[in-house]
Amino acid sequence: MSTRSEIIRIGDELIRDKGYNAFSFYDIAKALGIKNASIHYHFPTKVALGIAVLDEQMAALEALIEKGVQKEPLDKLKDFFSIYIKIEAEGKICIVGSLASDLHTLDVLLAAKLKEFANRTLEWVTDIVKEGHEKGVFRLSSTPRDKALMIITNMLASLQLTRLTGGQDFNTIKDTIIKELKA
Amino acid sequence: MSTRSEIIRIGDELIRDKGYNAFSFYDIAKALGIKNASIHYHFPTKVALGIAVLDEQMAALEALIEKGVQKEPLDKLKDFFSIYIKIEAEGKICIVGSLASDLHTLDVLLAAKLKEFANRTLEWVTDIVKEGHEKGVFRLSSTPRDKALMIITNMLASLQLTRLTGGQDFNTIKDTIIKELKA
DNA sequence: GTCTATATTCCGATAGAC
DNA sequence: GTCTATCGGAATATAGAC
Numbered sequence A, B: 001m002s003t004r005s006e007i008i009r010i011g012d013e014l015i016r017d018k019g020y021n022a023f024s025f026y027d028i029a030k031a032l033g034i035k036n037a038s039i040h041y042h043f044p045t046k047v048a049l050g051i052a053v054l055d056e057q058m059a060a061l062e063a064l065i066e067k068g069v070q071k072e073p074l075d076k077l078k079d080f081f082s083i084y085i086k087i088e089a090e091g092k093i094c095i096v097g098s099l100a101s102d103l104h105t106l107d108v109l110l111a112a113k114l115k116e117f118a119n120r121t122l123e124w125v126t127d128i129v130k131e132g133h134e135k136g137v138f139r140l141s142s143t144p145r146d147k148a149l150m151i152i153t154n155m156l157a158s159l160q161l162t163r164l165t166g167g168q169d170f171n172t173i174k175d176t177i178i179k180e181l182k183a
Numbered sequence C: 001g002t003c004t005a006t007a008t009t010c011c012g013a014t015a016g017a018c
Numbered sequence D: 001g002t003c004t005a006t007c008g009g010a011a012t013a014t015a016g017a018c
Helices: A003-017 A025-032 A036-042 A046-067 A073-090 A095-101 A108-134 A144-165 A169-181 B003-017 B025-032 B036-042 B046-067 B073-090 B095-101 B108-134 B144-165 B169-181
Strands: none
Touching: A003 A025, A003 A036, A003 A046, A003 A073, A003 A095, A025 A036, A046 A073, A046 A095, A046 A108, A073 A108, A073 A144, A073 A169, A095 A108, A095 A144, A095 B095, A095 B144, A108 A144, A108 B144, A144 A169, A144 B095, A144 B108, A144 B144, A144 B169, A169 B144, B003 B025, B003 B036, B003 B046, B003 B073, B003 B095, B025 B036, B046 B073, B046 B095, B046 B108, B073 B108, B073 B144, B073 B169, B095 B108, B095 B144, B108 B144, B144 B169
16 A cells, blocks of 8 residues: 555544644654655645545546446445444544535635536436336335435434434445335 | 623624634624624623533524424424524525534533434434324324434424525425425 | 754633733 | 633644655
8 A cells, every 4th residue: 555545544544533724744644653754655635635535536436336336226325324333333434524514614725626526426326216216115205305305314314313323224324225215 | 672682682693604613703893793702791702602501502493492382293293393484594404414513622511402302302303203103193104203303303404405405405305304294 | 754953823721911 | 791811732744754
């Protein structure tokens, strides 16, 4: 693993653990056993690092979408859930939720990347829901886009809320979404 | 309006606009036309201000609950929605969602208040859903607690997501929740 | 690529005059 | 209650040696 990709990985974790405005280059330097200034060799500014983190997430998203393109709608949806299952196991939150909370403090380039990422996610889940509806396996009481938004918001905010309410509600919510969706 | 309550009001707005770690006492001082140090007369620390903001929100929540205690479940739910309708009109986000993103950077006292507030909200909505189910007006495919969590997460994260996806999806989501709930 | 050293800015907080 | 002045700390970022 190159130092550059390690910095991206730790930066990503810090954003989803403490938030973009609360982590510092020192946090990363400490974790890697190098000095503060060395981070600036790989990323001139904090904004540049933030953009690299989102580029990495976007690439991972596209890879996940591509890998499941032949799957059935329900299995595609489970691929989507797998993102949040992993985050939940880490005790962290979704990067979209984290950065959305800081939106009005973000550099315009970073904010643009974030919007791109959120819209790509919404597009993907909307397509899954639409395909499931057309194949007769999903039951809808709204447009595919609205249903997709409801599923995404359930996942995104569950990670934030269950850190506060302490229960193991995350898994039952996931199951209830599927139960309500099945035709 | 006393200076103290003005500080709380602006602090609340700043948390839901920029996030707890991104706003400063100077932001408040500037908005009120006073100096930085004057804020410290009313609130010795930033944590003390944060706690006062949550205390105010908690009092408002209890007042809203109390005011609707005689209402029908659907109208109680609409009272809950009214919180988010107001926030959406301001272009801001839910304070629980904002602070939850910063949870691991918050003072323990502030974090405790936040958990208290989130649990009280969950308790309220759970009771609404349960009452609606018992009266036969709400249809459930999960426990009242799970359904309440799904409704809350829909609202909370809608405010974060629609800042990114730009649509007017917030209102249709609200309507879809009610449509799916009606027996 | 990583280091030391440093410039600069900003923030939370305190002291003391009015 | 608000002011001026200031302290101490932390963060982003740069310069230049190795």
